[in-house]
Amino acid sequence: KAGVTQTPRYLIKTRGQQVTLSCSPISGHRSVSWYQQTPGQGLQFLFEYFSETQRNKGNFPGRFSGRQFSNSRSEMNVSTLELGDSALYLCASSWPRTADTQYFGPGTRLTVL
């Protein structure tokens, strides 16, 4: 099976812009979670989608949003980018029968200038 894929892998934006990141889960996986990884804050949970519904949400401002499509592919959007949004954004998918095992994608490295 193909692993979790994320596009794009690298992105450079300027403050005030918005960005959309994409995640394709492993075939058959219905849950997609998003995480932000920074050297200072570590790995922080953003949100999780299951069957096109946001099921869990982390403590991030409303500038961070996401959605999931009927094929389980997910996107996250960050509006009005700030310098502090520079990070590695990771998505992870999981399968209902092995619910606790999360499979991470390679991440999107976002740099905000």
Added chain:
Amino acid sequence: GQQVMQIPQYQHVQEGEDFTTYCNSSTTLSNIQWYKQRPGGHPVFLIQLVKSGEVKKQKRLTFQFGEAKKNSSLHITATQTTDVGTYFCASNAGGTSYGKLTFGQGTILTVHP
């Protein structure tokens, strides 16, 4: 919400030495998971522990979950250069929150040949 503290932040060892990283929580955890992230890579699931006092082994790696389910450890015997990376513990609240992982800060392991 759940919080997990992980120590040490860094560990430098000579190849062949043992390595241990510890996770602690002030609250009882539903489970504990361990992930490894190689430099430049993404987190990869290693194992999950759910039972009080559980011990699991994977070759040179030994994982323990405390009796009170508030702490966990990962021990590597006779480290090799392939063990280099950051080791994270993580936990979710169980139930429909399995997609929301709370990560420890990670322990960065360096192995000198």
